[in-house]
Amino acid sequence: MFGVPELDEGVQKGLFYRYQDLAPQLVPLDYTSCPDVKVPYELIGSMPELKDNPFRQRIAQVFSDDGDGHMTLDNFLDMFSVMSEMAPRDLKAYYAFKIYDFNDDGYICAWDLEQTVTKLTRGELSAEEVSLVCEKVLGEADGDHDGRLSLEDFQNMILRAPDFLSTFHIRI
Amino acid sequence: MFSDDQLNEIIVEAENVPSRVVPEKTPVNSSFSMVSSISDIDVTDSQSFGNPDDKKSKQLLRFSTSLNESFLQTLHRSPGSVGIDTSHENIQGQKLIASLIPMTSRDRIKAIRSQPRTMEEKRNLKKMVDKEKSKQSHRILEFNCCAQCLNSVSQAYRRSKNSLSELLSYISLWQKTFKVIGGKFGTSVLSYFNFLRWLLKFNIFSFIVTFSFIIIPQFTVPEKNTLQFTGLEFFTGAGYFQDTVMYYGFYTNSTVQHGSSGAPYNMQLAYIFTIGACLIVCFFSLLFSMARYFRNNFINPHIYSRGITKLIFCWDFTVTHERAVKLKQKNLSTEIRENLSEIRQENVKLTLNQQLIHVLAHLAAWVVSTGVAIACCVAVYYLAENNSEFLKNHQNPGAVLLLPFLVSCINLATPRLYSLFRLVERYETPRREVYILLIRNIFLKISIIGILCYYWLNIVAQAGEECWETLIGQEIYRLLLMDFVFSLADSLLGEFLRRLIGMQFPTSLGLQEFDIARNVLELIYAQTLVWIGTFFCPLLPFIQMISLFIMFYVKNISLMMNFQPPSKAWRASQMMTFFIFLLFFPSFTGVLCTLAITIWRLKPSADCGPFRGLPFFIHSIYSWIDTLSKRPGYLWVVWIYQNLIGSVHFFFILTLIVLIITYLYWQITEGRKIMIRLLHEQIINEGKDKMFLIEKLAKLQDMEKRANTSSFTMERRDVEQTSPLHVREHNAAHDLRFRRSVQEENPKV
Numbered sequence: 001m002f003g004v005p006e007l008d009e010g011v012q013k014g015l016f017y018r019y020q021d022l023a024p025q026l027v028p029l030d031y032t033s034c035p036d037v038k039v040p041y042e043l044i045g046s047m048p049e050l051k052d053n054p055f056r057q058r059i060a061q062v063f064s065d066d067g068d069g070h071m072t073l074d075n076f077l078d079m080f081s082v083m084s085e086m087a088p089r090d091l092k093a094y095y096a097f098k099i100y101d102f103n104d105d106g107y108i109c110a111w112d113l114e115q116t117v118t119k120l121t122r123g124e125l126s127a128e129e130v131s132l133v134c135e136k137v138l139g140e141a142d143g144d145h146d147g148r149l150s151l152e153d154f155q156n157m158i159l160r161a162p163d164f165l166s167t168f169h170i171r172i
Numbered sequence: 173m174f175s176d177d178q179l180n181e182i183i184v185e186a187e188n189v190p191s192r193v194v195p196e197k198t199p200v201n202s203s204f205s206m207v208s209s210i211s212d213i214d215v216t217d218s219q220s221f222g223n224p225d226d227k228k229s230k231q232l233l234r235f236s237t238s239l240n241e242s243f244l245q246t247l248h249r250s251p252g253s254v255g256i257d258t259s260h261e262n263i264q265g266q267k268l269i270a271s272l273i274p275m276t277s278r279d280r281i282k283a284i285r286s287q288p289r290t291m292e293e294k295r296n297l298k299k300m301v302d303k304e305k306s307k308q309s310h311r312i313l314e315f316n317c318c319a320q321c322l323n324s325v326s327q328a329y330r331r332s333k334n335s336l337s338e339l340l341s342y343i344s345l346w347q348k349t350f351k352v353i354g355g356k357f358g359t360s361v362l363s364y365f366n367f368l369r370w371l372l373k374f375n376i377f378s379f380i381v382t383f384s385f386i387i388i389p390q391f392t393v394p395e396k397n398t399l400q401f402t403g404l405e406f407f408t409g410a411g412y413f414q415d416t417v418m419y420y421g422f423y424t425n426s427t428v429q430h431g432s433s434g435a436p437y438n439m440q441l442a443y444i445f446t447i448g449a450c451l452i453v454c455f456f457s458l459l460f461s462m463a464r465y466f467r468n469n470f471i472n473p474h475i476y477s478r479g480i481t482k483l484i485f486c487w488d489f490t491v492t493h494e495r496a497v498k499l500k501q502k503n504l505s506t507e508i509r510e511n512l513s514e515i516r517q518e519n520v521k522l523t524l525n526q527q528l529i530h531v532l533a534h535l536a537a538w539v540v541s542t543g544v545a546i547a548c549c550v551a552v553y554y555l556a557e558n559n560s561e562f563l564k565n566h567q568n569p570g571a572v573l574l575l576p577f578l579v580s581c582i583n584l585a586t587p588r589l590y591s592l593f594r595l596v597e598r599y600e601t602p603r604r605e606v607y608i609l610l611i612r613n614i615f616l617k618i619s620i621i622g623i624l625c626y627y628w629l630n631i632v633a634q635a636g637e638e639c640w641e642t643l644i645g646q647e648i649y650r651l652l653l654m655d656f657v658f659s660l661a662d663s664l665l666g667e668f669l670r671r672l673i674g675m676q677f678p679t680s681l682g683l684q685e686f687d688i689a690r691n692v693l694e695l696i697y698a699q700t701l702v703w704i705g706t707f708f709c710p711l712l713p714f715i716q717m718i719s720l721f722i723m724f725y726v727k728n729i730s731l732m733m734n735f736q737p738p739s740k741a742w743r744a745s746q747m748m749t750f751f752i753f754l755l756f757f758p759s760f761t762g763v764l765c766t767l768a769i770t771i772w773r774l775k776p777s778a779d780c781g782p783f784r785g786l787p788f789f790i791h792s793i794y795s796w797i798d799t800l801s802k803r804p805g806y807l808w809v810v811w812i813y814q815n816l817i818g819s820v821h822f823f824f825i826l827t828l829i830v831l832i833i834t835y836l837y838w839q840i841t842e843g844r845k846i847m848i849r850l851l852h853e854q855i856i857n858e859g860k861d862k863m864f865l866i867e868k869l870a871k872l873q874d875m876e877k878r879a880n881t882s883s884f885t886m887e888r889r890d891v892e893q894t895s896p897l898h899v900r901e902h903n904a905a906h907d908l909r910f911r912r913s914v915q916e917e918n919p920k921v
Contacts, residue, residue, distance in 0.1 A: 008337075048492060049492055050492075051492075051494075052491075052492055052493070052494045052497040053489060053492070053497070054487070054497070054501070055487070055489075065290075074290065074291050074292055075290070077291065078290055078291050081291075083489065088285075088286050090286060090288075091286060091288055094288040095288070096485070100485065113484070116484060116485075117484060117508075120484065120487060120501060120504055121501055121504055121505040121508065122498070122501045122502075122505075124501065124502060124505035125505055125508065125509070129508070129509065129512065132512060133480060133484070133508055133512065136480045136481075136512070137480060137481050137484055140479045140480065140481045141481045143852065143855045143856065143859070144855050144856065144858055144859030144862070145856060145859040145860065145863070146859055146862065146863070154485075157481055157482075157485065158485070160482075161481075161482045161485070161486055162468060162745040162746065163359070163482070163486050163744060163745050163746075164485070164486050165468070165745075166359050166490075166744060166745060167359055167486050167487065167488045167489060167490065168486075168489055169359075169489055169490055170489050170490065171350070171351045171354060171355075171490055
C-alpha cells in the first residue's frame, strides 16, 4: 500500500502505526492527503530498535531527504525495507556504504574508517591502534590502491562476507 | 520469500495513493542514490548460475551503471555544485525508461526494486514506464481471448499464493522471542533457534501427513485394547501403548472399506506410500535448503578469511539491548586487538621440533577420540546384545531403560571430553578447531546410531520374535525420551549450577557462553532417530514436535538466565551451511540406507502390522503393480514402473547425464576463478596507472606554472621546454597504451 517492495502489507501497516506513535501530535492517522510531515531525528533515534545502535545517527541521515536525520513516512518505510530480511544484497551493500561514508564524498576514506572504528569500539582502542586498524582495512579491501574504498571495493568485500546479509538487518 | 507478484500488487496499489510530485531538480546528496551495483557482478558473483530474470535485471543494472557512473564522475569533478544539468539527467532517465519498457512486468518490477532509489522515485519511475507503455500499446492488437484467460488464471493463482504466504507469516512462530534473543545475543545464537524452528516444520509436516493418511484410517477400524494402563508407559513405551496407533504392530493389513459404496483404502499401500512421501519431501526440502545456503555462502578462500575488514563492516545491527551492545563493543575491541597481534605474529615460523610436537599432539588426539568412539560403540553393542537376558533376569519393567540411559550418558560426557582436547592441541585458526570438534562429535553420534541400527536390523529383526517392528519402535521411543530428559536436566539443572559456580569464583570462570555446535548436534541426532523411527512408530513426529516445542522454551529461559553473549565472532551463515550439510549427508542418507535395507531385505513379522505375511516389505508394491497390470486403464503406471523405476539402464543414463552436467559446471567455475584473478590484477594495474597519470599531471602543471612565470622575459626557452614536455607526455601515454594492451592480451590467453 505504500509501495514498499520488501515488506508485506501487515508489516507496512505496523510500521505506519510505529511511525505515528513516535510523534502522535505531528503525524495524522489519515494519510490520504499525503501531508508533508517529518518526524525529527531525536524521536527517531529514541526508537528501541535504534537507540543503542552506534550508527543510529548515520542511518537516520542516510535515509532522510536532506541528510539531517528528520524522516518522512516514506523515508521511514524505506529504511525498514532496506534493513529487512528480504532486501537484496546489493541494495543493502549500497546503503551500508553510504552509512559508513561519514563525509558523504562517495568514498570511504581513512577518516571515515577512523570514525567507524571509534563508534564500534566506543573509545576502547588507542589512537595508534585505530590508525593501524584503518591501515589494515585499506590494505585488505582497497582494490585499486587509491587510498580509499569505492563502492565497488566495498561490494567486492561484502561478497566475501556472507554474514553481512544477516547482520545488516533490523528486526521490527 | 516476498515474491515479485506481491510487489506487483503492492506497486499497483501504490498507484492509487496520491504521491507528492518529485521536483525535477534533485539535490546533490540524492544523486548518489542513482549509482547501482558494479558491472562485473556477473563475473564475480557466484550466483551467476541463477535464473534468466536475474541476468536481465543485472544487464539493466549494468546499463544504468555505465550511465550513472559517467554522471557521478561529472559530479566528482565539481563537488561544490548544487544543481545538476537537468537535461542530462532527463536524457539518461529516458534511456532507463526505454530499456524498462520492453521487459515483462515481472522483470521490470525486479529491476526497479533493485535500484537504490527512494520510494518516491521508484513509484514515479513505474508511473512513467506504464504511461509510455500504454502509449505504445495502443498500436498493438488486443490479446486474443486465450491469452487473456491465461492471464487472469495466473493472476488469480498469484493472488492466492500471496494470501497463503501472508497467512503463513501471520502464524510464524515466536517472532517476538526471536527479536528478543537476537537483540541480546546476536545472530549467532539466533541461528540455533532458527534451526530448531526449521526442524519443527519438518516434524509438523510429517505429523500432518501420517495423521491424515495412516492414523485416521486406522482409527476407523479400531481393535480392542485389552492391556492394562499404568503410568510407566510414558517412559517405557511398552505395555498399554503397544496396542495403540503408536506402533507399527497395531495397523491392519486389510483394505478398509466403509459400506459397499465407499472407496477401498489399502492400508499396506497407504503405509508405505505415506512414509515414502514424507521422506521424499524431506529429501527435496533438505536438498534445496542446502543448495540455497551453499549458493549464498559460497566462500572463495581468499585473503579475507582472517581479515579485519569483516570485523569492522559486519557489525550486528540486530543487537538492540543496551548492555548487549556495550558488551559487544568491548568484545569487538578485544577481537580487533587479537587480530592485530595475530597479524604481527603470523610471520613467526615454528621450529621443526615444535612442528613435530604439534603433529604428534594432533595424531594422539585423533587416535584417542576415535578409540573412545569405538569403545562406546562396543559398549552399546555389548549391552544391547545382553539386554534380553538381562531383562529376563530382572523383572522390573523399568529395566528396559538401561540401554537408553547408557547411550544418553555417552552423548552427554564424550563431547565434553572432546572439548578438553583443546588444552593439548593447538590449531592455526579457531575455525578449524570448531570444524574438527564438530566432525569428531558427529562421528561419535552417527556411529552409535549406526551400531544400534545394525543391532536392530540384524539381530532383533531376525530373532524370530513376535512383533519385531514394534520392539524397534519402542526402543527408538525410549532413546528419544531419555535424550529429551537428559537435555532438559542439562538445561535446567546443569547450566544453572554452572552459573552459580561461575558466580562464586567470578574471576576464573565467569558466565558461560552458549555452545551452539553441541546443541545443534543434539538436534541433528534426535532428528535422525525420528526419521528412522517414523516407519516403526508413526506417532513419533508428533512426540518430537512436542519435545522440540518444550525444548525451545526451556533453552530460551536458560539462555536468558544463565548465559552471556558470545565473545568471539561466530560465522553463523557458514556454520548453518555446514549443519544443514551434516543433516543431509551422514544423517538423512543413513536413514535412507537403513529404511532401504528394511524394506528390501527384511521379512515382516507374520502376525502383526500392515505387511504381515509378506516375504518382504517391498512385495506390497510388487503385488500392487501386478494387480494394476491386469486393469487396462492403469497400464501407464506399470510401464513407468518397469521401464523407469525398475530399470537399470535408465538410472545409468541419468547418472551419466548428471555427472556430465556437474563436470561442465565445475569447469565453468574454474574458468571464472581465473577470470576473477585476472580482473583483480587489472584493477590493481588501473590504479597504478591512475596514480602515475596524476603524478605526471601534477609535474606538468608545476612545470607549466614555472614556465609561465618566466615566459614574459624568455619566450624562446618556453618553446624549447614545452616540446620535450610534449614528448614526455606522448611517451607516458605510449607506456600506458602498451601496458593496457598487455593486460588485454592476458584474458584472451
